[in-house]
Amino acid sequence: MTRVRLPPERVLELQKHHAERLRHCEPWSAATPWRQELNFQAETYSVLELWAGVVASDAAVDALEPGQFVDSPARRFRYCVRLHRRGQALLTWWGSQVGTVVFDGDVIIPALYQARDPDTPGTGYWNETPWMSLTPGEFITLRPGTRMAKGKVVIAGLGLGHQLIEVSKRLQVKRIVLVELDRELVEWILPVIRPHVRKPLEVVIGDAYEEIPKLHADVALIDIFPGYGDGFRRVAELAAASPHIKRFWGWGTSEMTGLAQR
Ligand SMILES: C[S@@+](CC[C@H](N)C(=O)[O-])C[C@H]1O[C@@H](n2cnc3c(N)ncnc32)[C@H](O)[C@@H]1O
Numbered sequence: 001m002t003r004v005r006l007p008p009e010r011v012l013e014l015q016k017h018h019a020e021r022l023r024h025c026e027p028w029s030a031a032t033p034w035r036q037e038l039n040f041q042a043e044t045y046s047v048l049e050l051w052a053g054v055v056a057s058d059a060a061v062d063a064l065e066p067g068q069f070v071d072s073p074a075r076r077f078r079y080c081v082r083l084h085r086r087g088q089a090l091l092t093w094w095g096s097q098v099g100t101v102v103f104d105g106d107v108i109i110p111a112l113y114q115a116r117d118p119d120t121p122g123t124g125y126w127n128e129t130p131w132m133s134l135t136p137g138e139f140i141t142l143r144p145g146t147r148m149a150k151g152k153v154v155i156a157g158l159g160l161g162h163q164l165i166e167v168s169k170r171l172q173v174k175r176i177v178l179v180e181l182d183r184e185l186v187e188w189i190l191p192v193i194r195p196h197v198r199k200p201l202e203v204v205i206g207d208a209y210e211e212i213p214k215l216h217a218d219v220a221l222i223d224i225f226p227g228y229g230d231g232f233r234r235v236a237e238l239a240a241a242s243p244h245i246k247r248f249w250g251w252g253t254s255e256m257t258g259l260a261q262r
Helices: 008-023 136-148 162-168 183-196 208-214 232-240
Strands: 037-040 069-071 077-084 090-094 097-103 107-114 151-156 173-180 201-205 217-222 245-250
Touching: 008 037, 008 097, 077 183, 090 136, 136 162, 136 217, 136 245, 151 162, 151 208, 162 173, 162 183, 173 183, 173 208, 183 201, 208 217, 208 232, 217 232, 232 245
Parallel strands: 037 097, 151 173, 151 217, 173 201, 217 245
Antiparallel strands: 069 077, 077 107, 090 097
16 A cells, blocks of 8 residues: 655644534534535434444444344344444545545444355455445435335335335335345344334335336335445346336436436
């Protein structure tokens, strides 16, 4: 790794800017528009904890102690609560732009990890990056899809059920069909999420690419991709293969086409 040594005056400038951000934090709101620098008051950041009493930790996911996680029965998924420290930057994205979020105090961030496929690079038991974590970046980038939801909605990708819950709160939404690849994830976590879902829910366990083309719906929201914007082409192909679904959205796609509101 090449280290870049910054001149001392530039380091001082960056430290001053960071301190300034921490002095000008606004209350968190799920409606906050995306900006390259977002600064939130920690005490206003409240997130849904699916399992009460899981102790938050900033240790690596592989190093968590009992009491700091809940694992699925066959140990393919791990729910834990990340302790995110004051002033540490979290990444956000918007189309091709990258930004950061800081909080003026420690916050907790529930997260869902999947066991690493032994054929993929890495050493730990768990994948380093979670499938889902309740960060402002996730909330803000899932929001354009949630706002499109009406009538009968297909949601692909369960994760922590955040989008499922948010979609179910909308008056315009009548029914939801969840399509999730992993049976173990559904059987373990959906009973905990279900009480927060306010609309009739049908669950299809299977590959979204095979199952969605068979469905009829007003809108399909697709969030099955590990990286932001990864699914641009795949969502377009899925839409073309699904004649009975009126509108499609994929995580990151609306921002990339400039169709999303901030
Ligand atoms: C990023 S998470 C979804 C997060 C979710 N939007 C939320 O709000 O919590 C991706 C989910 O998609 C599922 N998944 C991955 N590939 C899939 C596929 N081909 N078909 C259906 N589900 C898939 C994963 O098992 C995981 O639950």
